């Protein structure tokens with residue numbers, strides 16, 4: 537998939553930069569990165585225009601990642617966008633919760649660029 | 665708190681000798697993967713924690729307590745710089761952000777290593793304090809797991825205070 541638009545939602549600006557770097561290191565052709573510090577900002581960004589990929593933290597102030605996932609369900613712009621959660625919460629119940637709320641994948645922090653590639657690339661190949 | 669967490673937290677996790685080893689392993693993995701630096705346990709450990717940057721993450725569920733990571737501001741800037749791919753953080757807030765995330769990942773990675781804890785304990789958003797002139801008061805006298813590490817020759821201390 538060429539020149540994708542990615543939304544990275546995380547309350548940590550440093551983590552958003554790390555995720556972006558991992559995507560580029562993974563050889564994913566990123567055209568544009570939009571950053572959001574919580575779910576509210578994330579939903580606003582999706583309303584501005586559709587994304588090809590969304591990566592979201594879970595633990596965030598204002599609106600957490602699971603509420604963000606629920607909010608995305610109501611947006612036409614997000615219908616075909618794969619969402620991958622990137623979080624320190626590695627518990628099975630949280631993974632199940634995120635997947636049943638519509639996430640397509642789950643990456644636990646700390647992670648390697650290879651892990652990001654492994655989870656994200658198959659979602660992009662099947663997207664178009 | 666979801667139902668399974670409430671159920672599981674009925675049985676409190678109790679620290680044993682393995683927790684210190686698990687904590688060291690959790691810290692080393694986070695630093696290897698996110699900072700690109702191999703850090704080692706301090707030998708001998710310093711007498712008391714020092715440094716002007718402290719990050720705290722609350723834990724609730726089968727384990728209730730606070731994980732605290734402390735290092736000097738210089739060390740914190742170095743860690744943040746490496747996390748940012750060699751770009752020095754523009755502001756103190758970016759340094760705090762980086763140290764907060766490190767503490768969050770250490771707490772998450774640690775609980776994932778303790779049997780029965782991963783699913784039964786949740787983490788708070790991290791808080792970072794800058795400055796050396798502060799005291800921490802706990803209501804109960806808590807059990808502690810403390811680990812002193814060496815990051816590029818400089819001390820880095822992680823303590824887990826377990827309440828209740």
Ligand SMILES: [Mg+2]
Pocket residue numbers: 546547548593594595596
């Ligand atoms: Mg977060």
